[in-house]
Amino acid sequence: MNFRNFQVPYQVNERYAKKVAYFSMEFAVHQPLKIYSGGLGFLSGSHLRSAYELRQNMIGIGILWKFGYYDQARNQDQTLQVTWTEKIYNFLEDTGIRYQILIHDSPVWVKAMYLPPTTFNTAPLFLLSTDLPENDYISQTITHRLYDANVATKVAQFILLGVGGAKLIDELGFNPDRYHLNEAHGLSAAFYLLNKFKSLDTLREHLVFTTHTPEEAGNEKHDIYLCHKMSYFCGLSIDEVRKVTGIQDDLFNHSLAALRFARLANGVSELHGHVSREMWQKYPGVCPIISITNAQNLRYWADKQLYRFSDEQNHEKFDDRKKWLKWRAFEIVADQTGKQFNPDTLTIVWARRFAGYKRADFLTQNMARFEKLINDNNYPVQIIWAGKPYPSDYPAINQFNHLVSLSKNYKNIAVLTGYELALSKRLKQAADVWLNNPRVPREASGTSGMTAAMNGAVNLSTDDGWIPEFADHGNNSFVVPKGNYASMSTEEQDQYDLDKLYEILENEILPLYYNNYHTWRQIVQNGMRDVLLKFESNRMADEYYELLYK
Numbered sequence: 001m002n003f004r005n006f007q008v009p010y011q012v013n014e015r016y017a018k019k020v021a022y023f024s025m026e027f028a029v030h031q032p033l034k035i036y037s038g039g040l041g042f043l044s045g046s047h048l049r050s051a052y053e054l055r056q057n058m059i060g061i062g063i064l065w066k067f068g069y070y071d072q073a074r075n076q077d078q079t080l081q082v083t084w085t086e087k088i089y090n091f092l093e094d095t096g097i098r099y100q101i102l103i104h105d106s107p108v109w110v111k112a113m114y115l116p117p118t119t120f121n122t123a124p125l126f127l128l129s130t131d132l133p134e135n136d137y138i139s140q141t142i143t144h145r146l147y148d149a150n151v152a153t154k155v156a157q158f159i160l161l162g163v164g165g166a167k168l169i170d171e172l173g174f175n176p177d178r179y180h181l182n183e184a185h186g187l188s189a190a191f192y193l194l195n196k197f198k199s200l201d202t203l204r205e206h207l208v209f210t211t212h213t214p215e216e217a218g219n220e221k222h223d224i225y226l227c228h229k230m231s232y233f234c235g236l237s238i239d240e241v242r243k244v245t246g247i248q249d250d251l252f253n254h255s256l257a258a259l260r261f262a263r264l265a266n267g268v269s270e271l272h273g274h275v276s277r278e279m280w281q282k283y284p285g286v287c288p289i290i291s292i293t294n295a296q297n298l299r300y301w302a303d304k305q306l307y308r309f310s311d312e313q314n315h316e317k318f319d320d321r322k323k324w325l326k327w328r329a330f331e332i333v334a335d336q337t338g339k340q341f342n343p344d345t346l347t348i349v350w351a352r353r354f355a356g357y358k359r360a361d362f363l364t365q366n367m368a369r370f371e372k373l374i375n376d377n378n379y380p381v382q383i384i385w386a387g388k389p390y391p392s393d394y395p396a397i398n399q400f401n402h403l404v405s406l407s408k409n410y411k412n413i414a415v416l417t418g419y420e421l422a423l424s425k426r427l428k429q430a431a432d433v434w435l436n437n438p439r440v441p442r443e444a445s446g447t448s449g450m451t452a453a454m455n456g457a458v459n460l461s462t463d464d465g466w467i468p469e470f471a472d473h474g475n476n477s478f479v480v481p482k483g484n485y486a487s488m489s490t491e492e493q494d495q496y497d498l499d500k501l502y503e504i505l506e507n508e509i510l511p512l513y514y515n516n517y518h519t520w521r522q523i524v525q526n527g528m529r530d531v532l533l534k535f536e537s538n539r540m541a542d543e544y545y546e547l548l549y550k
Contacts, residue, residue, distance in 0.1 A: 003095045006172040016056035016545050021176040023061045023165050023186035030120040031422040034068035038353035046297035050541035051123035061165035064113050064127035069146045070391050072417040079401040082391045091119050097171050101164050102231040103156050109134040110164050128164050149392040155230050162188030178549045181209045184254035190261045191234040208548050209262040214275045214444045219255035227252050246285050259286040266292045268445040269466045294445040295540035302454035310525045322456045329430030337414045346513045347382045349431035354389035354396040357442040361399055369502050379510035386416040431457035440464040453531040456524050476526040478504050
């Protein structure tokens with residue numbers, strides 16, 4: 001295949017004729033391609049799948065991580081072990097394209113690999129690698145580990161995604177109408193394009209930006225002198241950088257620069273759009289921020305038979321299918337932990353990236369109530385935890401290990417490793433209750449509950465991210481009512497949320513599941529239906545064209 005003057009290899013729908021290059025640090029398109037860590041990748045993976053289904057004129061630009069994010073293994077005592085295994089992908093095509101970019105004032109060779117649309121049903125995806133014999137060892141390691149803990153390596157990764165991605169697009173001759181930065185990791189593309197277009201106005205015309213971070217402190221900032229030394233600014237002096245970005249202090253805020261360079265930006269839920277506008281309004285020169293709520297791809301995630309039996313109102317087959325999905329997932333539980341779970345028992349699952357604000361071990365913060373819940377013979381429960389902490393986030397790793405230690409005392413608690421796409425889908429099928437308890441308003445969107453609903457799980461959540469747009473308490477989900485969080489300390493907020501979670505579990509969910517299963521099934525099916533109305537990624541991919549790219 002000739003990659004010069006590249007065109008997407010399918011008939012483009014005229015409605016989506018505008019050419020878009022979509023930059024993301026991670027893409028979770030399918031289990032075998034391990035170049036993702038969590039929610040950002042799950043989101044961009046679904047976006048590329050929907051772009052393909054709708055025949056949009058889009059290409060993805062990412063990085064081919066040699067060791068992925070990391071492989072989650074166990075130490076002898078079952079605690080978390082971070083391991084690194086080289087990944088080999090024979091389904092990727094070598095484009096034959098090689099070129100150099102400057103990193104730290106030195107030329108670094110880049111090669112581009114290609115994932116064709118027909119392999120995993122996605123828009124075309126180009127993945128960059130510096131793991132080449134022409135490069136010195138330090139340059140080779142740029143594409144070894146996703147989100148490398150070393151600051152200089154991380155800045156080099158940002159340069160590769162941004163500058164390397166923008167230069168690849170020129171090598172391809174793709175000439176996009178819009179460069180879409182999914183998070184600010186690829187912002188260095190803006191400095192490359194500034195050199196190319198010689199005009200801030202022209203740059204703004206082409207650049208759009210999606211922010212996923214609902215608090216200022218969470219946005220990437222790096223020493224401006226380090227960025228300059230590493231050639232992040234594509235030859236601009238620090239004075240010139242300050243002039244074009246308006247950033248006067250010594251910490252370069254990637255998101256703030258993106259918001260000043262872009263013609264338009266979006267938050268990833270209605271609530272997050274509101275939070276983002278409030279957060280950034282004190283900074284002059286920031287572009288408008290709209291909302292496009294995240295979504296997930298039905299074709300990839302949903303259990304089709306559950307939907308068929310629900311549509312046919314065949315309750316017997318629906319119940320039988322859900323029970324079988326639970327039984328199949330419990331084989332993984334037994335294999336990893338030696339515990340035999342019961343498909344007839346209400347199963348609560350908490351599974352996502354381990355991060356402090358997501359409060360993985362929240363239910364265990366009141367051990368008296370937790371013991372009562374876990375040992376109730378009238379209303380038995382099973383709980384599964386899974387997720388990957390960031391490999392250098394030691395508080396999150398300690399939290400994971402604490403849950404492992406706790407689980408050894410109970411037959412009905414399991415902590416699983418290897419939380420990637422395949423296990424994620426199985427655990428959503430295992431769940432009767434998908435537990436989501438971030439500290440409001442820290443979750444920009446969160447999408448795991450969408451795919452849980454597509455597999456017959458009921459969301460039990462704090463009222464954050466996408467949930468306010470979806471939840472109808474007691475009809476399609478269960479939601480902790482928002483407290484007066486602004487006047488509460490963190491400890492008071494945690495206590496309020498925890499009390500409400502337990503009240504909902506003890507007084508509503510458990511009696512309903514065991515005493516009125518017909519109504520429970522209706523809630524499950526309402527959630528399955530409602531999640532398709534607004535939270536399927538074809539709607540999202542369409543809105544990006546209609547609202548952001550136009």
